Amino acid sequence: MSVTAKDVARVAGVSTATVSRALRGFESVDPELRRHILDVAERLDYVASPAAAALATGRAGSVAIITPFVDRLAFQRMLTGIERELRAAGTDLLLYCTGDPSEPHPVPPHKRLARRVDGFLVLSLSAESPDLEKILQLGMPVTMFGSDGAWNSSVYIDDRGGAASAVEHLLGLGHRRIGIIYGREGSDPGVLEYQRHLGCHDAFERAGIPWDEQLVVRGDYTVEGGAAAMTRLLDHAEPPTAVFAFSDEMAFGALQTMRERGLRPGVDVAIMGYDGHAVSGALELTTISVPFEQIGATAAKNLLEDIQHPDRARVPSVLPTNLVARASTLGPAA
C-alpha cells in the first residue's frame, strides 16, 4: 500500500510509538531524536492514515455542515467564514446537504455522519426538523445558526428586529400598502423566517396598520420566485407601493419584474431585500445587511471550542444586522 508509521520506525530505528509521539509534537521526545524522526518521515513522504488515527483515538478530526441548500448566497458567505476558521485549525470539513425538508433523504445525516465527525454545524435548519432532533440525540457538539431556540454555542441575529426595522423604514417613507415576499410555505416557529414574519407584524401593529394577507406572497428564496411573486403583487387590484422581500435574491427577481414593466425602483414602487449581498449594492437595493461571513466564522469557532472543551458552559453569540438604505427605496440620488 503506502508508507506507514512502521516503515518510518524501522528506518529511523525507533518504535512506532515514538514515531507517533514525535510526529504529534509531544514534549516527552528527545529533541534530537525527534528531528531525526521528522526527517525520516519527510524523506519517506509519510502521511499518517486519518482512518487509523480516528479509530484509535475516537476523534475524526473533522466537522460536518448540515444544511438544506447550498445554492443560496447566504450559505456561500457562511461557508467562506467557516472554511477559513476550520482550515486554520486543521479540521476537515464535510458537507452534508439535506435537500428540501419536504422530501425525505435517502440516508438521514445522523446515520451517515455520526461517527465520521466530531461535531456539527447546523445551518438554516428548522428547530423542529426531525433531522436536527436526531443530530442532537447523538450527544455530540452542535452549533447552529438559523434555528430559533436557545442553544449553547449557537449564533444568532435579531431577525425579528431586523424585519421590523425594514418595515419601519418603508412606513417612515410614507408607505401604507406594503407587500411582503416571503420564502417558503409552512415556516414554523423554529425557523428564522418565522421571526421575520413576527417582526413585520410588530411593525405594522405599532403603526396601527392592519395586516393584509392579500399582500403576502411566496418567493421560494430564488430570483425567479421573487419575480413571479412581484408579478402577483403588481397584478393585484390595489397594488402595494412598497415591497419587502425576505431575501435579496427574491428582491432581485422583483426588480426584474419592475424593469420589465417600466417601473422605477424607489420612485414608482419602493423595494427592499434582506441579507446585504454584494450584488445588492450594484443594484442599488435597500437591504438589511447580515454578516454571514462572520456568522460562519463565529459558528465554526464556537464549535471547535465545544469540541475541545465539551463541558465548558457556553453562551450564544449574537451578531448585529443593519439597514442599508439605497435608491430602491429612497429614489435616485438628488
Place this chain on the structure above:
Amino acid sequence: MSVTAKDVARVAGVSTATVSRALRGFESVDPELRRHILDVAERLDYVASPAAAALATGRAGSVAIITPFVDRLAFQRMLTGIERELRAAGTDLLLYCTGDPSEPHPVPPHKRLARRVDGFLVLSLSAESPDLEKILQLGMPVTMFGSDGAWNSSVYIDDRGGAASAVEHLLGLGHRRIGIIYGREGSDPGVLEYQRHLGCHDAFERAGIPWDEQLVVRGDYTVEGGAAAMTRLLDHAEPPTAVFAFSDEMAFGALQTMRERGLRPGVDVAIMGYDGHAVSGALELTTISVPFEQIGATAAKNLLEDIQHPDRARVPSVLPTNLVARASTLGPAA
C-alpha cells in the same frame, strides 16, 4: 462508547462477519437471517464506524473538492451539482480550499487529504499549480474542471470559443472600442482565463481590429473589482463603447458604476458578462451562459466512475456554452 458490530452480532446470535455481510447486502447471506440482522441493527440504532471500515478496506468512501475560492457564484453552482451526485452515491464530500494561489497555505492539501479520500475533484486550479502537481503525484483518481490540458475524465467548456463569440457579438453590434475586464493578474496557459484572453484575440484578429492594452483592466472576479475596473475604463481619454467582463460578478460591478454615472447599459455603453448566473437575468445582462451545475454533476459522476473502475479508459466531457443576449448590449426592448 457506542454500539458496535459486535453488539449486533451478540444480540442477533451470529458472528460479526455475518453482520458485516448482511449489512452490506451480500447475496451469500440467508435472506431470513439477513432480515433478522437488519432488524437488530435497526433496533440497536447501529451505525458502522466509517473509520474502521476505511482502515479495513482501504477506501475512505469520500472525495475531496480542491478549489482556490468558495465565494464565487460559479463554485456555488458547481457544488450544487456535485453534492447531488455524491449524495445519491452515498459518498461523502470534503471541502478543501487552497486560498489565493499567491499565498502559500498552511498545510498543503495533498498531505492532509491523501489517505482521507478516494479521489479528487479539482476545480479552477491552474494546470501549472504546484498543488495540482502534488495531487496528481498521489496517483489517485482526479477529475478537473477549469484547468486547461488534456486529462482523462475531466470536464471542459470551450472557453476560447465562448469569449470569441462574446466579442463577436459586440463587434456585430458595431462596436470597435471594446473594453475587457479580466479577473486576475498572471494567468498562465494552464488556467481557463487564459483561454478567454485567447478567444478575445481571435475575434479581434478576425475582425482586423488591433488589440489595445489600454482597454484591458483587472477586476479580481468580484463585484467591487468590476466596479473599480469600469471606473478606470470610463475615465479613459477615449472610453470604450462596449465592455466585456470575464465574469458576471465583475459585470455587475461595472453596471453599478454606469448607474452611478447615469449611463444606460446597452444604450450609452454596451456591457456583457460571462457565466450566466441567475442574477444576470434580473439585471438584463447579456452573458455567456455556462452550465455550472451540470459541470459539477458531470465531474462528480466521472470521478465516481474513475474510482470504481480505475483502469477503464476515459474521455473528457465537453459541455456547451451559449450566448444570451439581453438589454445590456441590445438596449431596451423596442
Place this chain on the structure above:
DNA sequence: CTGAAAGCGCTAACAA
C-alpha cells in the same frame, strides 16, 4: 451459508 481469526495503521497504557 456461516464462524474463527488475522489484520488494517495508529494510539495509549503500562513497563522498563
Place this chain on the structure above:
DNA sequence: TTGTTAGCGCTTTCAG
C-alpha cells in the same frame, strides 16, 4: 525518555 503490548471496529480470507 522510549519500547512493548493491546486494542479501536470493521473486513476478509480460510475453514467448516
